[in-house]
Amino acid sequence: MTETSTASGAAGTLPRQKTDSTAWLLITPGVIWMTLFLVAPILMILYVSFWTQTTFAINPTPTLESWRDFFTSQTYMNALWTTVRIWLIVLAATLLVGYPAALFIGIFVRSRILSISLLIVCVIPFWTSFLIRVLAWRPMLGREGAINILLQKFGITSAPIDALLFSELSVVIGMTQIYVVFMVGPIAFMLSRIDRNVIEAARDLGAGFGRIFTRIILPLSLPGVVVGAIFVSVMVLGEFATSAALSGRQVNLLGNIIVTQVGSLKWAFASVVGVVLTVIIGIVIAMLLRVVDLKREL
Amino acid sequence: MESRILKPLLGVYLGLFILFLYGPFIVLTILSFQAGPDGGPQFPIIEWSTYWYRHLFGMTEVTRVAPLRLGEALFRSLTLAFMTMVTATVLGVISAQAFRKRFKGSNVVFYLIVLGMMVPGVLTGLGISLLSTELGITRTWWGTAFVAHVVYTFPFAFLVMLAIFNRFDPSIEEASWSLGVSPIRTFRKITLPFVFPGVLSSMLFAFTLSYDEFPRTLFAGGSDLTLPRTIYATFAVEIHPNIFAFGVLTTLFSFSLLAVFGILMYLSTRRAKKLASQEDI
Numbered sequence: 409m410t411e412t413s414t415a416s417g418a419a420g421t422l423p424r425q426k427t428d429s430t431a432w433l434l435i436t437p438g439v440i441w442m443t444l445f446l447v448a449p450i451l452m453i454l455y456v457s458f459w460t461q462t463t464f465a466i467n468p469t470p471t472l473e474s475w476r477d478f479f480t481s482q483t484y485m486n487a488l489w490t491t492v493r494i495w496l497i498v499l500a501a502t503l504l505v506g507y508p509a510a511l512f513i514g515i516f517v518r519s520r521i522l523s524i525s526l527l528i529v530c531v532i533p534f535w536t537s538f539l540i541r542v543l544a545w546r547p548m549l550g551r552e553g554a555i556n557i558l559l560q561k562f563g564i565t566s567a568p569i570d571a572l573l574f575s576e577l578s579v580v581i582g583m584t585q586i587y588v589v590f591m592v593g594p595i596a597f598m599l600s601r602i603d604r605n606v607i608e609a610a611r612d613l614g615a616g617f618g619r620i621f622t623r624i625i626l627p628l629s630l631p632g633v634v635v636g637a638i639f640v641s642v643m644v645l646g647e648f649a650t651s652a653a654l655s656g657r658q659v660n661l662l663g664n665i666i667v668t669q670v671g672s673l674k675w676a677f678a679s680v681v682g683v684v685l686t687v688i689i690g691i692v693i694a695m696l697l698r699v700v701d702l703k704r705e706l
Numbered sequence: 707m708e709s710r711i712l713k714p715l716l717g718v719y720l721g722l723f724i725l726f727l728y729g730p731f732i733v734l735t736i737l738s739f740q741a742g743p744d745g746g747p748q749f750p751i752i753e754w755s756t757y758w759y760r761h762l763f764g765m766t767e768v769t770r771v772a773p774l775r776l777g778e779a780l781f782r783s784l785t786l787a788f789m790t791m792v793t794a795t796v797l798g799v800i801s802a803q804a805f806r807k808r809f810k811g812s813n814v815v816f817y818l819i820v821l822g823m824m825v826p827g828v829l830t831g832l833g834i835s836l837l838s839t840e841l842g843i844t845r846t847w848w849g850t851a852f853v854a855h856v857v858y859t860f861p862f863a864f865l866v867m868l869a870i871f872n873r874f875d876p877s878i879e880e881a882s883w884s885l886g887v888s889p890i891r892t893f894r895k896i897t898l899p900f901v902f903p904g905v906l907s908s909m910l911f912a913f914t915l916s917y918d919e920f921p922r923t924l925f926a927g928g929s930d931l932t933l934p935r936t937i938y939a940t941f942a943v944e945i946h947p948n949i950f951a952f953g954v955l956t957t958l959f960s961f962s963l964l965a966v967f968g969i970l971m972y973l974s975t976r977r978a979k980k981l982a983s984q985e986d987i
Contacts, residue, residue: 540950540956545730547747
């Protein structure tokens with residue numbers, strides 16, 4: 409950076425003890441904040457899930473009743489299954505829809521400025537309120553919505569399709585549009601780091617694009633896919649607003665159950681659902697991290 | 707290779723993809739100009755009008771469509787976003803500063819901080835509201851919701867600053883220390899000007915994430931609504947194009963914020979460059 413950088417400082421020779429204590433001094437406020445307002449609340453959820461629920465209150469008498477209720481109720485097991493299904497579908501959809509876009513931005517656009525501009529163009533919709541973006545899908549997908557109007561205008565369908573809105577499909581479409589950018593960003597970033605010479609060399613040796621893609625591009629972009637998948641998974645699994653706005657109460661995710669249970673003051677039960685959700689997210693992240701060793705890749 | 711076919715094909719695909727991202731916003735903008743007060747939030751447009759924009763500002767006659775109470779909510783959301791921005795950025799800068807040297811337990815601390823952006827808002831919100839109920843603390847947007855917002859945004863600021871510090875040459879600081887300048891003065895005079903673009907990015911992240919934050923605020927925010935919660939309240943009842951008009955206005959507002967950020971960023975990188983060239987002399 410500058411010429412002065414050759415001057416060696418005294419800091420490098422400081423004893424390790426001293427740098428450790430300065431580091432801890434600096435990190436303490438953050439650690440305290442996260443312990444008090446993140447770790448303690450999550451432990452509280454776990455604790456309360458074993459409390460006794462009466463009609464409008466909870467008391468700390470330990471019981472497994474809420475847990476039994478959860479695993480024996482058809483409604484809640486359905487919600488669990490729906491959450492996992494929607495998560496898998498949205499994850500696959502964001503990958504399928506996002507990967508080609510990332511491929512174009514990361515590999516085929518030569519100019520760095522252009523590829524960054526394209527990414528910015530993809531991010532701009534985020535400056536509209538999340539809830540309003542969700543709500544905007546109603547006039548898109550409704551019976552007299554934009555998509556039905558276009559489909560009929562071009563003679564693709566003769567009658568409006570009802571199933572577009574207030575169904576599982578509308579929730580999947582809405583979530584895919586909202587979260588796909590979190591997939592495109594990391595993948596495009598990893599793709600842009602691929603050394604062009606490697607691709608050139610493979611091409612000179614006679615490899616077709618299919619072979620270059622499966623042997624070079626795809627494996628090298630995998631860390632990006634995993635980071636994107638973690639983002640999308642965490643957000644979709646904790647969702648409730650999109651399903652509340654677009655499913656017409658047809659789709660009940662675990663998040664929706666927490667909201668309704670808290671609304672009717674069933675804290676212990678909401679906590680059970682919260683713990684289940686935490687466990688699912690933990691498993692998903694652990695599985696994704698097994699695919700790629702992120703620490704080594706980044 | 708087949709790139710002569712593949713490249714234009716993917717280019718067209720990217721165009722469609724961007725249309726997919728912008729589609730709802732385009733429709734929303736069109737419908738915000740629906741005739742009022744009888745026009746609904748759907749096609750066709752009965753008549754182009756600015757009725758719903760005037761409705762937002764209470765410039766129309768009273769009808770059955772209740773006006774959104776956005777003034778107070780906007781004030782709360784902006785105040786909350788500002789408080790969150792300052793706190794999260796300060797925490798992010800000092801924590802990342804600590805991480806410039808490996809220290810004992812740094813791995814655990816790293817995961818502890820990053821956990822804040824990984825745990826879904828529903829869970830943070832639920833946990834904080836349980837804890838505050840148990841401790842008898844009243845939930846408010848400036849108290850319980852604020853700490854939840856910082857838990858969410860602090861990791862973003864931290865990661866941004868970590869990336870910035872990684873690219874910052876520590877020997878400049880060491881030179882300053884060896885010349886007898888105190889660490890705090892060195893940080894203020896040398897380190898901060900260099901990393902300032904990163905500080906600005908952290909601030910932007912924290913502000914926009916908090917301004918639009920919804921699940922944590924829903925659980926931990928108490929009875930006074932912030933902006934996203936006011937919008938959420940309309941989900942349950944019939945929606946009217948006024949919410950779309952509001953969406954258009956807030957987006958324009960966000961863009962002006964973004965423009966301010968862009969200008970500040972430009973000025974600060976120019977200052978950093980100037981500083982760097984001064985040191986060359």
